[in-house]
């Protein structure tokens with residue numbers, strides 16, 4: 001087993017924090033990350049408290065469950081009501097949408113099953129040839145290749161995927177174009193970068209002159225990424241760098257990228273709280289249409305409501321407010337009975353802040 | 360185990376059989392799909408996400424990063440004295 005403990009060593013953390021303090025002296029710096037697992041590392045290890053006050057670490061749209069549009073969840077609910085077997089990740093089935101959630105449908109008798117990965121959903125399809133089995137496939141570039149593998153491997157005919165797969169760089173483009181959204185550097189997601197490579201963020205970093213650094217998920221990884229961003233700022237550079245060299249390659253995983261291209265095409269996609277973002281979603285190619293739930297089933301048109309009244313998820317997702325600034329936080333909205341999507345997933349900013357007691 | 364969708368954890372490859380491998384996560388062995396990593400060898404470390412190995416973990420690179428931290432800690436200690 002690889003020993004990850006040195007990546008949590010407080011002696012190193014102190015040294016990096018000291019350098020961060022020296023490098024950022026006299027400047028107010030706002031660093032945004034776009035990954036729920038980074039937010040988890042940051043909150044769990046109290047990284048905000050060891051950083052100097054002039055550095056603000058903000059959580060951007062980094063939770064696939066939170067940004068999954070209500071219309072996608074509404075489609076999943078409709079499929080469950082048709083009597084098919086619905087499979088998905090544990091977080092996904094709890095996401096509230098316009099009027100229900102998959103968990104609520106299950107309580108009403110729908111066959112909704114939690115799986116750990118899409119391969120388990122394929123196994124369920126093989127074991128139940130008389131039923132239609134649909135996998136609700138939400139995720140970013142990290143998760144999309146796992147679905148590409150199954151589509152290309154040739155799953156049974158009764159299996160299809162309702163994709164809600166998002167591409168991260170276009171969402172970052174939207175963020176920097178928002179009025180009042182200041183950012184001095186991005187910590188880019190380590191496992192998204194694993195697939196698409198740090199090179200994929202270079203055009204973005206250069207175009208907007210914002211330093212980007214891909215980071216791993218130990219506390220020292222995040223601190224070191226901040227230090228690397230500050231170095232870029234002080235040198236007047238803006239490019240895409242790699243802190244997570246033990247895993248991420250500049251070019252990414254080329255085999256995964258090839259499979260993504262074979263299975264999917266990229267088109268506009270709706271993000272909860274952000275609206276439709278151009279060229280930001282993976283969709284299943286026509287030649288695999290029988291495994292594409294969007295093509296296979298007729299959905300009745302319904303008016304999906306992304307953000308329920310009172311919920312401020314869209315502002316949380318954009319890093320505009322802290323979860324505790326929402327009036328419902330910890331009251332009407334708790335992990336046990338989530339009102340908004342950011343309270344659902346283990347990567348949801350509201351959920352993470354609630355669990356860490358950041359009241 | 361919590362299903363964190365972008366979470367991926369490292370493990371050691373113990374056995375490979377076609378598209379699948381047995382991976383050891385600190386004592387717990389699991390069957391993992393390795394289609395995304397052709398040419399994988401027994402004894403290598405992989406990062407696993409929702410049952411799929413998405414990349415190898417390079418212990419030499421991990422050491423280099425730690426050596427850098429070590430150097431920083433040494434320099435800071437000298438400055439503190």
Ligand code: SF4
Pocket residue numbers: 310311312313316323326327328329330333339340341342343350
């Ligand atoms: S606390 Fe709940 S209602 Fe408020 S923004 Fe977060 S998810 Fe939405």
